[in-house]
Amino acid sequence: MTATPSHRPGHRSLAVTAAVAIILALAWSGVLDRPSEAYLDAALLGAGAIYATARAINGLVSVLQGTEFSIPMLSFTIGEFLDPVNDLVERFSAMMMVALGSLALQKVLLTLVTDRLFNALLTVVGLAAAAACAGGPAALRRGLLLAFTVLAAARLALVLATLAAGWTDQLFLAADEEARHAQLQDFRGELEQVGRRAGVSLEDDPGEPAGGLGDRLRGVGELRPQLAALGERVDAFASNLITLLAALMLKTVLLPLLFLYALLRLGRRVFAK
Secondary structure (H helix, E strand, O other), X not given: OOHHHHHHHXXXXXXXXXXXXXXXXXHHHOOOHHHHHHHHHHHHHHHHHHHHHHHXXXXXXXXXXXXXXXXXXXXXXXXXXXXXXXXXXXXXXXHHXXXXXXXXXXXXXXXXXXXXXXXXXXXXXXXHHHHHHHOOOHHHHHHHHHHHHXXXXXXXXXXXXXXXXXXXXXXHHHHHHHHHHHHHHHHHHHHHHHHHHOOOEOOOOEOOOOOOHHHHHHHHHHHHHHHHHHHHXXXXXXXXXXXXXXXXHHHHHHHHHHHHHHHHHHHHHHHHO
């Protein structure tokens, strides 16, 4: 009856020492840091490429909206087929800045908590907490354990949340995101073709000016069906863009916050015991 209480301090000290050793080993080895950093770098590149494609589409639509194609007895504005696209792409680009900002913030925070100075601070506090649990005033022990818990949560929770978001992305979102980005690039290519046929000067592909009446008549014959096809694709383009934005916001903002919250709650329960 009296032996069990006498062993509790020793068991507690052993448990704290083991926890400190495991956490410090993970922190200094970088075994979790490298894949999380690689995922954030790849996510930033991927999101940046999607943003660049969206801005290119926005620029092409803006140029084409002000282009009028006319011949005797016939005149039409190219942009009238693309009016629904411009506003949607601008809103998409604005939300993409949020996604890119979230990824950049995660990258900065990850750099801070994986720095050697942070690891050194974690080590000092962890060793002091382990020593205090082996024998020291209760107030000091509680304070050091609390400090170590906060530092350990800051050190590991972000890394683990990033890894969890990355694994979820690779399993469920990455393939569909690549396919939808490819559709955006196809739509951009079609807009560039329309600009070339209309003789519009584009920044990355200056078009040749329209020639005589025969060339303009031939241009109208080729351009009208292509514009009609683009107009029919606007609904599909809008659906693709909205779905892509939802997936990007999920993986760059919602998933990291969700996993971070779950890990912090789990860590709080474990250390409370």
